[in-house]
Amino acid sequence: MSAWTRPLVVACIAASVLVPSASAWTLYPTQPSLPQVTAWAAIPPTGTALPGDLLPAVACPLNDVNADGVGDLLVRVENPSSGIAQLKALAGPDFSTTLWQLATKGQRELHCAPDLNLDGAGDPVTALAGAAASMTPGSKSVDRAVQVLDGATGQALLRRQHQDNDTSAGGGSVAAQSSAAAHLLPASAGAEAFVKTEVQQSAVWGLPSSLPVSSLTTTARRVAELQVLDVKGTVQGVIRIDTPGVDPLAMAPLPVGLGLPDVAVLTAKTASPIEEASQRVPTLSRFNPDGSLAWAVELAGTSGLPILVPRAGDLDLDGVEDLIVETAQTGLQASPASQFLVLSGIDGTQLLSSGSPANGLVAALPLGSLPTGEPAILSAKQVTGAATLTLSALTVTGSVAWSVDVEAGSVPINALTDSYTGDPLGFTDLTGDGLPDVGVAARQGRDLILHAVDGATGKIAWTTSLVDVERVVPLTARDTLGQLTAVGVSPPGDLLAIGNASQAPQLTLIQGTTGEVVWKLKGQLPAGTDGVDALVQPAGDLNGDNVQDLLATLDPRGAGPDETVYALSGSDGATLWAGATDTSKPALPLAAELGPAYEQRAKSLATDQAKGAPTVQALAVLGILAAVAGLRRRRL
Secondary structure, three states: OOOOOOOOOOEEEOOOEEEOOOOOEEOOOOOOOOHHHHHHOOOOOOOOOOOOOOOEEOEEEEEOOOOOOOOEEEEEEEEOOOOEEEEEEEEOOOOOEEEEEEEEOOEEEEEOOOOOOOOOOOOOEEEEEOOOEOOOOOEEEEEEEEEEEOOOOOOEEEEEEEEEEEEEEEEOOEEEEEEEEEEEEEEEOOEEEEEEEEEEEEEEEOOOOOOOOOEEEEEEEEEEEEEEEEOOOOEEEEEEEOOOOEEEEEEEEEOOOOOOOEEEEEEEEEOOOEHHHOOEEEEEEEEOOOOOEEEEEEOOOEOOEEEEEEEEEOOOOOOOOEEEEEEEOOOOOOOOOEEEEEEOOOOOOEEEEOOOOEOEEEEEEEEEEOOOOOEEEEEEEEEOOOOEEEEEEEOOOOOEEEEEEEEOOOEEOOEEEOOOOOOEEEEOEOOOOOOOOEEEEEEEOOEEEEEEEOOOOOOEEEEEEEEOEEEEEEEOOOOOHHHHHOOOOOOEOEEEEEEEEOOEEEEEEEOOOOOOEEEEEEEOOOOOOOOEEEEEEEEEOOOOOOOOEEEEEEEEOOOOOOOEEEEEOOOOOOEEEEEEOEOOOOOOOEEEEEOOOHHHHHHHHHHHHHOOOOOHHHOOHHHHHHHOOOOOOEEO
């Protein structure tokens, strides 16, 4: 998939820029990823842990659990001497009061997730793994218990158990491997999905140097199953792909009103079991919540990698969101393969096509509404070797509302994603006119060049340059649930830049309307560390000033639980609270510095509040999470 297509899975661009990528739940990491492809077609990087890109965390926002007007947090703390890890729900604004706690001696993983039972609190997913067992040489199995916790009480809402296994055999230049895994993932408000995958593969390496690949991988069998669960954990529908020669590539829940979701499934029939050079005939299907097939459409064969963007917006205004299927060039095929199709959500008929396949990058993402109110998609095209990337706003008839050229290799930085699935819904408003704009970033040495493209005209609204920044993600100071779930509609948004200059982690808030710095944070790492892993999430209003605050986790690379969790003011970057996950260690301080845009932004927020703008503390955490689903844990 791509930054311009998936949930958006986070992809590594230009060797250092990290951005959200488009996303339906990608079931298997397939094909070596190319930088341009990962940026716009949402191919997940090798080693993506979960189909839904639900990454481990040590702290999660819970929204206002105790109804005191400020947000609360869930943090994971550990006492190394006892080996007991605890999940603690802490009440804002000082986080000294424990609302509930859960203790375990096992290795319990924490995954932040939105509200399942619609009580206003985030309901995280936890996974408790048993000890790995080996029955034969080269085999390993792990029993995993997965739960959805009620963010208000800590009680388990849903439970599932599964045995993950991995078996390897062979030697020399030939090897065989089989694996099975399962994950419990948010699907929509009031629904979860239990996804199980199985794969059997063999590999041959040490091939002649005259061949374009150094190894060949043959897939004997791939199986995927998705169970649609209601809020009580009852299985309401099962979709299983288990046909020899048919590869399940992606599964995407499609919200339908307030009920259980439909499910879009992208599969591919392969003409050759050799993955590096196989010809694929993709099929897009839509299933009802009970697992029955609504429709299926077979698409033209391709030597590229088919990718699903499940929510393109209601482009033909028939009341049902449409879908995008695009094909990414893998670099191994001789003929052009990159293109995209827009298909009707009602019956799969073709609404729009990018034209004949091309060499290079041809991808699309939902954009949002044009000034006329007409919904549009954003097309990204860059032929191989071109010096520029062309962005265009297209209507369902194929007419071009505007077009602009940016630097080759530019990636999107302000995509708006669904809080449950991570699927792209559009782009945030940067200029303040209520219309979606497009922010892009391009790497030039140590500098990261940012452009804000005005979604109304296609002109560059502003350009700024940042030094030693690894990734940029969207952040909106004032969000409402309705605004976040509507395609491309949100209050004026800002951008958060995450960097690591001279081993000192830094966070910089960029004003969306001007590109100027609002505030900057810097922190020092402990002696002997060579970098840091970072996870930053929006946290709602933690201090009662009606401005979105942040939850940041910094993890210096090294042994043991060394993470420090910070509750940060969205107004000025000040540390509201900090705590180390290892209770025997102190929290490392962060220093805040105000920028030239601070005063202007503060006045703008005060004006909006005086006009009766919605306050953040009244919002559900699922809405807040939707604005920045791309803020994932990644190495800086």
